[in-house]
Amino acid sequence: MLLPPELSVSLRVERPLLPVRPRTPPRAPFCFSPSRLRFHRQHEFFEDGDIHRHLYLQDILTNVTEVTERSKVSEFCCHIVGCCQVFDTLEGYEHHYNTLHRNMCSFCKRSFPSVHLLDTHILEWHDSLFQIMAEKQNMYQCLVEGCAEKFKSSKDRKDHLVKVHLYPSDFRFDKPKKAKSSTKHNKPPSKLDVSMPMDVNVETYEQSQADSMEICPSESVENPTQPMSGPISSLQEKKLYKSRSVFPLCKLLLQGSGLHMCWSST
Amino acid sequence: MQASPRPLGPPHSLLGTPLTDTPGTPSYPLTDSFPTLPGPPSTRAPISTEPGTLGLLRTLRPGPPVDAAPWRLGPGSRKCAVPCRHLPRWSRRRLLPSASAAIGMWSRRSCRYRPDASGLEELRARRREQESALRKARRQQQLVSKRLLREDSLVNGDGQAGVEIAVEPLSDQEILQLLRDVQRGTEERKKLLSRLRQGLQHKETQQKFVRLEGSMRVLIGLFTSSLANVQMEAARCLHELSHSCDPAVAEACLPATSYLLTYLSGHSVEFTELCLYTLGNLAVESDAVRKQLLPQGIIPALASCIQSPHVAVLEGLGYVLSQLLQAREAPTKIIPLVLDSVLPQHMLQLVSSNLELGMGVAVEFAWCLHYIVCSHVNNTLLISQGIVSTLVLLLLELASVMSKAATEGLELLICPVLRCLSNLLAEDETEGCKVQIQDERLLVALFLFMQYFLQQHPFLVQECLWLLNNLTADEPIFCSAVLTMDLLPALLQLLSCSRMVTLLALTVLCNIAEKGPAYCYQLHQKAVLPSLLSTLALSDAQVVGQSLELLHLLFLHLPEAADDFLSQAGLQALEQHQDNPQLQERVRALSETYLQPAAASLISCASASAAVLPSS
Numbered sequence: 001m002l003l004p005p006e007l008s009v010s011l012r013v014e015r016p017l018l019p020v021r022p023r024t025p026p027r028a029p030f031c032f033s034p035s036r037l038r039f040h041r042q043h044e045f046f047e048d049g050d051i052h053r054h055l056y057l058q059d060i061l062t063n064v065t066e067v068t069e070r071s072k073v074s075e076f077c078c079h080i081v082g083c084c085q086v087f088d089t090l091e092g093y094e095h096h097y098n099t100l101h102r103n104m105c106s107f108c109k110r111s112f113p114s115v116h117l118l119d120t121h122i123l124e125w126h127d128s129l130f131q132i133m134a135e136k137q138n139m140y141q142c143l144v145e146g147c148a149e150k151f152k153s154s155k156d157r158k159d160h161l162v163k164v165h166l167y168p169s170d171f172r173f174d175k176p177k178k179a180k181s182s183t184k185h186n187k188p189p190s191k192l193d194v195s196m197p198m199d200v201n202v203e204t205y206e207q208s209q210a211d212s213m214e215i216c217p218s219e220s221v222e223n224p225t226q227p228m229s230g231p232i233s234s235l236q237e238k239k240l241y242k243s244r245s246v247f248p249l250c251k252l253l254l255q256g257s258g259l260h261m262c263w264s265s266t
Numbered sequence: 267m268q269a270s271p272r273p274l275g276p277p278h279s280l281l282g283t284p285l286t287d288t289p290g291t292p293s294y295p296l297t298d299s300f301p302t303l304p305g306p307p308s309t310r311a312p313i314s315t316e317p318g319t320l321g322l323l324r325t326l327r328p329g330p331p332v333d334a335a336p337w338r339l340g341p342g343s344r345k346c347a348v349p350c351r352h353l354p355r356w357s358r359r360r361l362l363p364s365a366s367a368a369i370g371m372w373s374r375r376s377c378r379y380r381p382d383a384s385g386l387e388e389l390r391a392r393r394r395e396q397e398s399a400l401r402k403a404r405r406q407q408q409l410v411s412k413r414l415l416r417e418d419s420l421v422n423g424d425g426q427a428g429v430e431i432a433v434e435p436l437s438d439q440e441i442l443q444l445l446r447d448v449q450r451g452t453e454e455r456k457k458l459l460s461r462l463r464q465g466l467q468h469k470e471t472q473q474k475f476v477r478l479e480g481s482m483r484v485l486i487g488l489f490t491s492s493l494a495n496v497q498m499e500a501a502r503c504l505h506e507l508s509h510s511c512d513p514a515v516a517e518a519c520l521p522a523t524s525y526l527l528t529y530l531s532g533h534s535v536e537f538t539e540l541c542l543y544t545l546g547n548l549a550v551e552s553d554a555v556r557k558q559l560l561p562q563g564i565i566p567a568l569a570s571c572i573q574s575p576h577v578a579v580l581e582g583l584g585y586v587l588s589q590l591l592q593a594r595e596a597p598t599k600i601i602p603l604v605l606d607s608v609l610p611q612h613m614l615q616l617v618s619s620n621l622e623l624g625m626g627v628a629v630e631f632a633w634c635l636h637y638i639v640c641s642h643v644n645n646t647l648l649i650s651q652g653i654v655s656t657l658v659l660l661l662l663e664l665a666s667v668m669s670k671a672a673t674e675g676l677e678l679l680i681c682p683v684l685r686c687l688s689n690l691l692a693e694d695e696t697e698g699c700k701v702q703i704q705d706e707r708l709l710v711a712l713f714l715f716m717q718y719f720l721q722q723h724p725f726l727v728q729e730c731l732w733l734l735n736n737l738t739a740d741e742p743i744f745c746s747a748v749l750t751m752d753l754l755p756a757l758l759q760l761l762s763c764s765r766m767v768t769l770l771a772l773t774v775l776c777n778i779a780e781k782g783p784a785y786c787y788q789l790h791q792k793a794v795l796p797s798l799l800s801t802l803a804l805s806d807a808q809v810v811g812q813s814l815e816l817l818h819l820l821f822l823h824l825p826e827a828a829d830d831f832l833s834q835a836g837l838q839a840l841e842q843h844q845d846n847p848q849l850q851e852r853v854r855a856l857s858e859t860y861l862q863p864a865a866a867s868l869i870s871c872a873s874a875s876a877a878v879l880p881s882s
Contacts, residue, residue: 001713001716001720001756001759001760002755002756002759003713003714003717003753003756004751004752004753004755016746016750017742017743018742018745018746018749018750018781018782018784018785019782019784020742020781020782020784021781021782021783021823023780027818027822029851029852029855030814030815030818030852030855031815032776032780032812032815032818032819033780034738034739034740034776034777034780035739036691036692036736036739036740037688037692037732037735037736038642038688038689038692038693039640039688039689039732040640040641040642041637041640041641042407044405045728045732046640047404047405048725048728049681049725049726049729050404050409051397051400051401051404052677052678052681052723053633053678053681053682054400054409054411055393055396055397055400056629056675056678057411057412057413057585058396058411058412058413059413059414091534091535091536092494092495092498094533094534094535094536095494095495095497095498095534095537096494096495098494098532098533098534098537099492099493099494099497099532099534100492100494102533111492113528113529113531113532114528114529114531114532115531116531117528144562144563144566145531145563145566145567145570146563146566146567146569147563147566164561165524165562165563166524166558166561166562167524167562168521168524171524172490172525173528
């Protein structure tokens with residue numbers, strides 16, 4: 001295209017404006033009048049650009065380059081006390097941390113996928129004031145973000161979740177608080193055992209928490225007795241204790257119950 | 267005891283103070299070194315006087331706001347009886363490069379193969395096929411595409427083009443066995459699920475899987491387990507299913523949506539990204555899926571998720587949103603919800619975010635904005651949030667970036683932005699305030715785009731011209747600037763391009779000519795007539811008609827133009843069309859009103875001057 005050289009240089013802050021004649025309507029048979037054009041979403045004017053966009057989405061657009069390798073590091077251990085999970089990628093560690101340690105309840109050691117669910121859990125399970133207030137007013141908050149409804153009971157809330165928000169009736173993160181059961185699910189499945197609880201972590205004492213929102217060994221262990229692996233800065237240490245991710249020693253318990261389990265990612 | 271690196275916890279989310287590296291550990295990008303978002307754009311930034319290059323297009327933006335709020339620490343104290351109010355999940359808005367693998371689709375957008383010559387031809391053929399299929403779909407208003415996030419390790423080692431799947435499909439028995447083994451945990455679960463996932467790349471396996479009783483339930487159970495790597499592999503299986511071209515397969519994933527949404531508020535970048543793309547694939551599947559996603563709160567979930575600083579997550583989120591916004595029912599059911607939320611403000615920020623890092627993000631949200639604007643639901647709201655100035659400044663920035671580094675894929679960002687501005691300019695005055703743009707630098711940007719993309723992506727030229735039309739229709743500033751900045755030759759060059767481009771260029775010229783004699787004079791001086799004569803030789807009635815309109819305006823304001831037109835054999839050029847019913851009235855009007863009198867006066871002038879010449 002024939003653009004003037006040094007186009008940008010010729011641009012001054014104020015350009016003299018050519019005088020404008022007031023607009024007059026067009027004279028027949030001529031019909032032109034300047035107007036701003038507007039196209040709606042399905043207009044054919046957009047076809048070429050839309051096709052281009054969809055070719056990009058389908059990843060057919062451009063040419064070939066190298067693909068970056070996922071970086072691996074030497075194996076390392078999770079630093080939370082008592083958790084002996086091993087990783088060889090950062091992402092693996094990050095995901096593990098977020099799943100198990102990040103939003104963990106200090107009272108019952110259960111993990112949650114989000115802060116929101118954790119807060120709700122603490123409020124409803126571990127706050128005695130909550131129980132008192134719940135008798136007088138609706139305290140059970142809907143779990144869907146953006147919905148401000150509150151309910152009298154856990155069941156009412158579940159009904160709401162199912163009816164209004166179309167949630168599954170066995171939504172895993174909305175189990176009502178129950179007394180701990182000690183059911184064991186040791187039967188070998190002959191076909192796909194769909195009655196088996198969703199969680200497939202550790203067999204025995206996990207099952208006893210079938211009613212819980214998330215998984216952790218229920219027996220609480222006061223003090224970590226195993227020395228922490230690796231050097232830990234004092235800052236990190238403080239954070240560990242302050243954060244509620246002190247994890248009772250599964251290893252110890254497992255050894256106690258005679259099972260060999262070491263959660264390894266390899 | 268294995269040596270372990272400094273306990274840093276998940277990258278990016280903990281302390282802002284840098285920790286010293288121990289040998290063998292990768293260095294995490296730390297918060298202080300991240301690129302920051304530019305601050306809110308001013309409506310008219312001062313122009314720099316950097317000579318030569320396009321420094322004049324670089325706006326001087328105010329620096330990013332100094333934000334003293336600390337990063338939110340990891341798990342906070344949970345001992346208090348009354349739960350603490352949430353801190354905002356991410357206190358500072360910065361685009362972060364994600365953990366190495368989850369780098370976002372934009373960064374991975376090239377083919378994963380390195381094909382040889384025949385492979386390349388095959389690729390091209392495939393692309394042509396795909397393109398015509400897409401065109402057909404669009405004409406039927408069924409343009410739907412899905413995205414696939416797939417591990418690169420599956421690529422065939424010798425780089426054969428088109429060979430994506432390295433594993434055989436699975437039989438019913440094999441699927442059952444895999445699921446049983448996973449439940450029992452007899453073998454390593456991750457490997458089993460990997461095997462399942464590879465099998466699920468095949469359509470037959472997908473269909474078999476969803477037909478098996480209980481299989482989906484087991485998969486969802488694995489997806490919600492707390493063993494992170496199991497969860498991740500299960501998520502990948504779900505993702506393969508969501509990408510299926512068989513609608514029954516994708517719909518079988520419906521029971522998982524509540525969990526997919528729940529996990530959006532998690533912190534694992536890669537996992538969240540996967541959930542987002544899965545949701546995005548499901549969202550385009552059918553009305554039924556969206557009818558479930560909307561009451562499940564997908565919009566509020568996205569509105570929270572958009573505060574993530576991670577590029578990969580944001581790109582995925584943009585993808586989901588763009589899929590939702592393309593739905594048939596979007597203008598009535600989805601766009602109002604989106605406009606009601608905080609999404610628009612964030613979108614505007616992200617669309618003009620750091621382009622090096624956030625290009626893919628910007629592309630997604632630009633398309634989202636386009637789908638919203640062209641639905642004309644409530645553009646006044648967007649205008650009040652500063653969309654016009656944001657987008658204008660973005661175009662200026664893109665134009666200055668373009669000349670330096672050949673950034674491939676820029677047209678994917680420029681296209682929707684142009685469309686937004688054009689449609690916003692055309693907003694009905696009765697509905698809201700009339701949009702006025704007065705930054706002439708936009709003109710420079712548009713012409714630079716047209717020059718850059720004329721060869722490779724001609725569709726962009728017509729989009730630029732559309733905006734140019736909307737700018738020049740009412741504003742004399744832009745009409746004047748085209749002339750005084752000597753952009754007319756470039757505009758005239760466009761008259762020999764495609765039909766739509768020619769038509770739009772003629773319309774722009776008409777916009778300019780309509781402004782009055784001073785403009786027509788300049789047009790005439792800069793040789794518009796010869797170009798017009800060429801367009802008159804075309805057969806397309808609309809193009810010729812627009813040329814006639816332009817001639818009328820020229821003759822109206824500048825009588826001497828008629829003389830020159832005659833002397834360039836204009837009359838003959840017109841006469842070819844005198845029998846065309848669409849054109850004949852105007853041809854006749856031009857002849858009678860301007861050309862014949864001009865011819866007559868020429869003759870009389872000639873005879874008059876002949877009279878005074880001494881006869882030989």
